[in-house]
Amino acid sequence: MADNRGVAYMGPGQVEVQGIDYPTFELQDGPGVNPANVGRKLPHAAILRVVSTNICGSDQHMVRGRTTAPKGLILGHEITGEVIEAGPGVEFIKEGDLVSVPFNIACGRCRMCKEGHTGVCLNVNPDRPGSAYGYVDMGGWVGGQAEYALVPYADWNLLKFPDKDQAMEKILDLTMLSDIFPTGYHGAYTAGVTSGSTVYVAGAGPVGLAAAYSALLLGAAVVIVGDLIPERLEQARSFGCEAIDISKGDPKDQIEQILGEPVVDAAVDAVGFEARGHGGDADHEAPATVLNSLMDVTRAAGRLGIPGLYVTEDPGGIDDAAKHGSLSLRLGLGWAKSLSFTTGQCPVMRYHRLLMQMILNDRAQIAKAVNATVIGLDEAPQGYKDFDSGAAKKFVLDPHGLVRS
Numbered sequence: 001m002a003d004n005r006g007v008a009y010m011g012p013g014q015v016e017v018q019g020i021d022y023p024t025f026e027l028q029d030g031p032g033v034n035p036a037n038v039g040r041k042l043p044h045a046a047i048l049r050v051v052s053t054n055i056c057g058s059d060q061h062m063v064r065g066r067t068t069a070p071k072g073l074i075l076g077h078e079i080t081g082e083v084i085e086a087g088p089g090v091e092f093i094k095e096g097d098l099v100s101v102p103f104n105i106a107c108g109r110c111r112m113c114k115e116g117h118t119g120v121c122l123n124v125n126p127d128r129p130g131s132a133y134g135y136v137d138m139g140g141w142v143g144g145q146a147e148y149a150l151v152p153y154a155d156w157n158l159l160k161f162p163d164k165d166q167a168m169e170k171i172l173d174l175t176m177l178s179d180i181f182p183t184g185y186h187g188a189y190t191a192g193v194t195s196g197s198t199v200y201v202a203g204a205g206p207v208g209l210a211a212a213y214s215a216l217l218l219g220a221a222v223v224i225v226g227d228l229i230p231e232r233l234e235q236a237r238s239f240g241c242e243a244i245d246i247s248k249g250d251p252k253d254q255i256e257q258i259l260g261e262p263v264v265d266a267a268v269d270a271v272g273f274e275a276r277g278h279g280g281d282a283d284h285e286a287p288a289t290v291l292n293s294l295m296d297v298t299r300a301a302g303r304l305g306i307p308g309l310y311v312t313e314d315p316g317g318i319d320d321a322a323k324h325g326s327l328s329l330r331l332g333l334g335w336a337k338s339l340s341f342t343t344g345q346c347p348v349m350r351y352h353r354l355l356m357q358m359i360l361n362d363r364a365q366i367a368k369a370v371n372a373t374v375i376g377l378d379e380a381p382q383g384y385k386d387f388d389s390g391a392a393k394k395f396v397l398d399p400h401g402l403v404r405s
Contacts, residue, residue: 003019003022003147004019004020004021004022004023004146004147004148005017005018005019005020005146005147005377005399006018006020006074006075006076006142006143006145006146006147007074007075007076007143007145007146007377007380007381007397008020008031008072008073008074008075009062009063009069009070009071009072009073009074009075010071010072011065011071012063012064012065013063013064013065013388014063015063015075015380015381015384016381017377017378017380017381020074020142020146022148023045023047023142023148023149023150024150025041025042025043025045025087025150026039026040026041026042027039027040027042027140027141030072030074030140030142031070031071031072031073031074031140032069032070032072032073032136032137032140033139033140034125034126034127034139034140036126037125037126037139037140037141042087042150042152043087043088043089043090044087044089044090044152044153044154044155045087045090045150045151045152045153045154046083046085046086046087046090046093046150046151046154046158047083047084047085047086047148047149047150047151048079048081048082048083048084048099048101048144048148048149048150048151049081049082049084049147049148049400050079050080050081050144050146050147050148050149050399050400051080051081051082051098051171051175051398051399051400051402051403052079052080052081052171052172052175052374052396052397052398052402052403053076053078053079053080053144053145053146053149053175053396053397053399054076054078054175054176054178054179054180054394054395054396054397055076055078055145055380055383055384055387055394055395055397056077056078056179056180056206057205057206057207057272057309057387058077058135058309059075059076059077059134059145059384060384060387060388061272061273061274061309061311062075062135062136063075063384063388064274064316064388065315065316066273066274066311066314066315066316067136067137067311067313067314067315068136068137068313068315069135069136070136073134073136073143074134074142074143074145074146075134075143075145076133076134076143076144076145076146076149076397077103077132077133077134077135077143077144077178077179078103078144078175078176078178078179078180079100079101079103079133079144079149079151079178080098080099080100080101080171080174080175080177080178081098081099081101081144081149082096082097082098082099083095083096083097083098083099083154083158084148086154087154090154090155091155092155093154093155093158093160096164097158097160097161098160098161098164098167098168099158099159099160099161100158100159100161100174100175100177100178100352100356101133101144101149101151101157101158101159101178102118102157102159102178102179102182102348102349102352103132103133103178103179103345103348104118104119104121104130104131104132104345104346104347104348104349105121105124105125105131105132105133105138105139105141105152105153105157106118106119106121106124106131106153106156106157106349107121107122107123107124107152107153107156108153108155108156108157109123110122110123112129113156116347116349116350117347118347118348118349118350119344119345119346119347119348120344120345124139124141124152125137125138125139126139127139130344130345132345133149137312137313145377145380145397146377146399147377147399147400159177159349159352159353159356161174161356161360162360166360167360168402170359170360171402171403172367172372172374172396172403173359173364173365173366173367173372174356174359175367175372175396176210176366176367176370176372176394177348177352177355177356177359178348178352179346179348180206180207180210180366180370180394181210181214181351181352181355181364181366182346182348182350182351182352182355183207183210183211183307183346183348184207184208184209184210184211184212184213184214184270184307185210185211185214185217185346185351185355186305186307186342186346186347186350186351187201187207187211187214187268187269187270187305187306187307187346188201188211188212188214188215188218188220188266188268188305189214189218189305189351190303190305190342191266191267191268191302191303191304191305191342192265192266192302192303192340193214193215193218193219193220193265193266194218194219194220195218195219195221196219196220196221197215197218197219197220197221197264197265197266198220198221198222198224198259198264198265198266199212199215199220199222199223199224199264199265199266199267199268200224200225200226200251200255200264200266200267200268200294200297200298201215201223201224201225201226201241201267201268201270202226202251202267202268202269202270202271202275202290202293202294202308203225203226203227203269203270203271203272203290203308204225204226204227204229204232204233204235204236204243204270204392205227205232205270205271206370206394207270207307207308208225208227208232208236208268208270208271209225209232209235209236209369209370209371210366210369210370211268211270211305211307212225212236212239212241212268212369213239213364213366213369213370215266215268216239216240216241217358217363217364220266222242222258222259223240223241223242224241224242224243224244224254224255224258224259224264225241225242225243225244226243226244226245226246226251226254227243227245227246228245228246228247228276228282229390229392230245231390231391231392232390232392233245234392235369235370235371235392238369239368239369242258244258246278246279246282247278247279247282248279249278249279250278250279250293251278251293251297252293252296252297255297262297263297263298263299263302264297264298264299264302265298265299265302266298266302266303266304266305267294267297267298267302267303267304267305268294268304268305268306268307269290269291269294269304269305269306269307269308270307270308271290271308272290272308272309272310273287273308273309273310273311273314273322273325273327274287275287275288275289275290275308276289277289278293285318286318287317287318287322287327288327288328288329290308291304291306291327291329292329292330292333295330295333295334295337295339296330296333298337298339299337300337300338300339301337301338301339302337302339302340303339303340303341303342304339304340304341304342305342306341306342306343306344307346310325310327310343311325312324312325313325367394370394371392371393371394372393372394372396373393373394373395373396374396374398374403374404375395375396375397375398376397376398376399376401377397377398377399379397380395380397383395383397
């Protein structure tokens with residue numbers, strides 16, 4: 001049996017690369033594994049040699065200690081890899097296939113999956129609908145920031161790249177298909193972005209940049225991105241966005257300076273529950289700030305796409321309500337303006353094949369837009385530190401040296 005190594009959460013602010021079990025076709029007990037999932041047989045799974053796996057802002061929430069993630073949890077839900085072994089129940093995916101793994105784990109059999117809601121599959125997490133690799137309260141499926149990873153329901157979940165050589169030439173773009181490109185696209189699409197739209201994206205982290213880039217792909221006339229970090233705002237400007245520093249005041253006033261009116265057609269929350277205030281309050285955490293602001297700056301009957309993460313339990317919340325995911329929202333304002341909201345995990349399968357075609361046919365360069373930066377698996381702890389400090393980069397882990405070769 002081959003050796004395996006993975007990136008483990010070891011407590012607030014701490015990750016380390018350690019030896020971990022090689023995947024098998026049975027879900028083993030371990031940190032975060034739901035007891036009802038232990039021993040689950042996986043003849044429908046495939047084992048991948050991980051080609052690339054990315055650090056995500058959702059991982060960073062756990063590493064900051066802002067969830068109930070247990071010590072020893074193997075991180076990582078953005079996985080691209082080569083199939084090296086397929087279980088006896090796998091019919092169509094073959095050894096040697098180069099594939100993208102949606103971060104949503106979905107069975108393909110339940111009502112939600114059949115209706116295309118793969119982010120809330122009913123069969124993979126005993127606690128609640130929806131699951132993901134290496135994430136707290138998501139059933140305990142082992143994360144993919146590792147040398148080797150297991151993907152259940154392989155025929156259903158895996159997106160095969162049609163030409164391996166071509167795919168490797170574009171691997172930095174294709175690695176974004178597991179999460180942030182579809183997630184950003186989902187945020188823009190569900191916000192109603194179309195030809196000529198004016199758009200405000202809150203947050204210039206990787207998902208916010210992906211949402212802004214996607215809004216331009218969808219035909220937006222103007223995309224405005226708001227953040228606190230100058231380097232991230234400069235990254236948004238690099239591919240044609242307007243950028244506003246929310247530490248300098250209310251986004252509404254700055255939007256009016258750009259558009260001539262204080263509202264946009266569509267808005268995207270790419271920040272989530274660790275949001276900070278605006279202007280003089282930017283140094284304080286205020287988890288409802290972004291959602292309330294977006295309701296304020298979105299025109300009547302407009303839409304909000306909300307790919308930013310919100311959790312049910314936040315040990316580091318600023319008050320008792322926030323610790324249980326309860327926020328002080330101006331729902332009355334949203335109701336009065338007839339606004340529409342779309343929340344939750346992006347159903348990656350709804351978008352990833354079409355976005356793959358855009359990449360393969362040179363219609364999308366998402367890696368450049370999010371400043372994809374390749375590092376080795378052993379560099380993951382430093383990558384997490386740099387990302388937490390606000391680096392305007394999307395860190396891509398290269399466990400086998402295949403991306404930089």
